[in-house]
Amino acid sequence: MEQEFATPLLENAVAEFAKLPGIGRKTALRLVLYSLKREPAEVEAFANAITKLRNEITYCRMCHNISETELCPICANPARDAATICVVENVRDVMSIENTHQFHGLYHVLGGLISPMDGIGPQDIELDSLVNRVKAGGIKEVILALAATMEGDTTNFYIFRRLAEHSGSTRISVLARGVSVGNEIEYTDELTLGRSIINRTPFTDTFQNTP
């Protein structure tokens, strides 16, 4: 931006927007100029929503999901099956699984995956608290719902090993891997296709349980 033009207020607002992920200077400028066209009250509402969220939201002490209360609405709901824990990487995964309406247990949000490449070790994610939940007893099943990537698998193996010592009668399962619903066989990668043959399911299991 030409020095003479750059009013500090504009420059500052553009710089702040450009700090957000996936937003470059051009997009930031577009958003800032849009904000200039809005009513001051609208811009105020936008700014308040973000700061209020940041200042007032907290994390559930049980599952580490974001929450406005000490215990999140899912953990606090007596109708949910407290004997089943679904382990996920982040808050977005909780939302995705909730949207399927197929899971009625509780969650455990790790806040990341083990990734030696990125210097993220087991101590950097919420693993001890998961082990403690299982140690406390009463957990029938732990479902590992992590990404089907190297980091996801590394984390899966690590959690499996850590829980094995304490799990007792707790079942540990992972999400099924197979052909995506709606996908053609010829476009499914070999690894997935291979797994889907090895882990084939009885016909009636699949076609009676579809959502």
Added chain:
Amino acid sequence: MEQEFATPLLENAVAEFAKLPGIGRKTALRLVLYSLKREPAEVEAFANAITKLRNEITYCRMCHNISETELCPICANPARDAATICVVENVRDVMSIENTHQFHGLYHVLGGLISPMDGIGPQDIELDSLVNRVKAGGIKEVILALAATMEGDTTNFYIFRRLAEHSGSTRISVLARGVSVGNEIEYTDELTLGRSIINRTPFTDTFQNTP
């Protein structure tokens, strides 16, 4: 979003982000979750930058460019050539032209283009104030730097007609249209190529004035 999950604070912040142009609910959610990971002071700085900009910025009374003062820094700069006015659609165009470092006159920001299709008429853009600036005298040249689109051309013709009554010795020019620098001839559209032949320039004009 699953009803049980949607904390009002989160829902509200996502809705506010999603009001911005080009930002859907998925991107809004990503930006909101990113904001949750930032320090509260950072989020505060972001929110303040936007509201401060909206509340404190104003428009230059002369050229309608955004400004923090009654007269924008360009109009207030005695080193700029006050006898040349470059007419542009919006603030971004001012920035683009300033970035070329090839123009040293003043601007006039219309705030839009005449577009009968969108119901935008001459009275909806800053045209009268442009005519008044020319009427006031002392303007040697008005450069119309509007988009090479139907709306830009309509506005060009309208301004030309309006100014013709008052312009006297004022020259009215438009941006050159031709092959973009760096573009291959074979990929240049016919209309542009045709214009660039009709409006061909002396060799030395082009190759001595390149920035």
